[in-house]
Amino acid sequence: MSMTSSPSSTGRFAGLTALRYRDFRLLWIGELVSITGTQMRNVAIVWQIYQVALADGSVKPEIALGLIGLARVIPLVLTAFFSGLVADRVERRKIIMLTSWAALGCSVVLAVTGGMERPPLPLIYAMVAIASVAGAFELPARQAITPNLVAPQHLPNALSLNIIAWQIATVVGPALAGILIATIGVTLVYWIDAATFLAVVAAALMMRTRNIPARTEPVSLQAALAGLRFVFSNRMIAATMLLDFFATFFGATSTMLPIFADQVLGVGPAQLGWMFAAPSVGAVIAAMLLTGIRIRRQGIVLLTAVTMFGICVALVGLSRSLPLTLLALAGTGAADTVSMVIRGTIRQLLTPDALRGRMVAVNMIFFAGGPQLGETNTGFIASIFGAPAAVALGGTLCVLFVIGTALKVRELRQYDGPHMV
Template sequence: MKPKISPVSSLRFRDFRLLWFGLLVSRIGSEMQVVAVSWQTYLLTGSPVSLGLIGLSRFLPVLFFSLIGGIAADRYDRRKIMLVSQIAMACFSLILAFTTWQGTITTAIIYLMIAANSLAGVFDTPARQSIVPLLVPKNEFVNAISLNTTMWHTAIVLGPSIAGFAIASLGIGSVYFINAVTFLASIIALVLMQKGGRQTSTRSSFSLSAVTEGLRFVFRTPLILSSMLLDFFATFFSSATVLLPVFAKDILSIGPQGLGILYAAPSLGAITGGLIISSINRLHNQGKLIISSVLLYGLATFLFGFSRHFALSLLLLYLTGFGDVISTIIRNTIRQISTPDHLRGRMVSVNMIFFMGGPQLGEVEAGFLAAAIGTPASVSLGGLGTIIVTILIAYLVPKLRKYHGNEVIIS
């Protein structure tokens, strides 16, 4: 492994830099809202099942509309798609803020706004991920993807930490309003970008054949498909974060401030892992690295369920983030570089079903299982499930296990 000169080299490209900083600010607000939604839902219901339904609300739009969002990203200007999506998400946050201030907020309104926000994300995510290869040279892909992942987790560190104190001092409604305001950063960045968001002259049609073309590509590329399956099953079993309000309120007794810190801990680990990966020029034995990092993720989740000490819980959550981000960066790099530009949006939309389906359906499973056998047992059992599935996939798909990465990591 050979160190690079700079772990932030791709930020020297103007449009990527604008997008990166704009999304950082807006993601901080969005992650603040994640904490506010979970805390408010649990206060309204006192039920872990209601927390699980948050995940279901997020996933249903992905299941039914993600492939359409992928076609849109391949057909239209990706920058404009992101602009419309970001404006829509800001409006949904304002609705949550005003209904909370007026005292008319209900779980039905929360679930509806979560679903609406997810629907906007169905179009935003394929456009956002597919635009990156158009903003930086090919030899900067790994660095750009690592920086995007690090940015994402930086927001997850700062957002929940700020949210915990903001909820305690300003109230839940103010957190929703702050999130709406932070979208201005990404909106302004998108307006200022000089490059358009579409490189290819091929315009995909909104047709069944356009949908199936993306599906065929994924299912005929074993390395991409197996990485998606690994992501789905690992996150399905280890969706501990949805139950963090239960740990904060009933098990660790640390309140909303402590909840924000719990949410931030995995991303501190992810930032560490992301910075390490972004500083490396060439990664060898990437398949084994993916497998071992997911095993770490599952093991830390398993142990977290047994923890009754705040500091130990933070350490274990930190390790889940560290393991998860290494796997995520390698998998995203494989998919982006191995996919033709005219199919990138649809590839990302297929991946959204796996990437979001795993954790969101896992949240539903975790909520019901927690109600049946208890929250700690639900989390530990999920971690054990992740370990078993990871070993099984590594055994059944030797191409993933033996993958070295020479095809996608370009000096």
């Protein structure tokens, strides 16, 4: 492993310290472009499936939308452990390139479906599933390579900047997608998404850092499961992952947003884009604030943030006003970002480099599996009681789960590790 520089964190741009590392900066810019395209695609998928379900009539829109989560989570869980092992055994830069090509192919197929009069839902779900497999291999490699690109003291800053990139993309992407869908349709959105993956490929090709894969144990199921054993041998890491899983399971809302836009708030795809972007507006503000402050008593801050997340989710379910809905959605993004930075820093600092890819893969099951399974669960509940009741109930259950976790896991409640910047 090599780093191209070791920048100082002093000065007026201390909050951008990690961007002074050349390879981190390249990857950060590439991911910013690519994630923007992915977020555009996500809005296009839910709108396309909602419209197809309404026109077809053979399946309730709530069920059709809920199945998106199932299409994402099943392949993710099936491949996650081995994808983490691959991230620890293969040069991570190459994994990022290969998975970007695979995701690009899925977007091209989706663009073709956008031109069909009656696109088959199974084909759309299949592309969602294949893209999920690509993501299952890309995410551990991308997150595990970050500590290879910056000095340890700048890792919290790098993680905050990664979140900022993610949230900027999830503001710009959905808002732009909403406008394009309302004026042109989903096809152009899919083509733009396909093109954005080339930014990651270019960034990976220009990077100089090469991680040295660990080869101290043979490739096997036992080696693949080493990350799971490590996670549950560390009470702090396990607690943060379980908290994340159940909070996002109960608080899953995103695939129900087309129903809120069309049936509850009476707005169109442009406003739907705002609704998808709103959590990221709050998240960007929170992430920017976190780059310049020290977080003390991280355990209490984490529990408070997840509680606020649940409250805001419940408000989304209760709201009948677009401004209030946007405000509540922004609150979910801000609260989730505070939680994400604390959880991510704890896990990265407590995990040895040889296990980082597999730890990230296990975490991927929790942080991606929670909301995706939650979307499916919310969809089925919404098909019976309606989307507003399902979302409000989910937010309430999220808050109750946080209270239970705080009472049961004393270590998390009392945790006060190195003060993060």
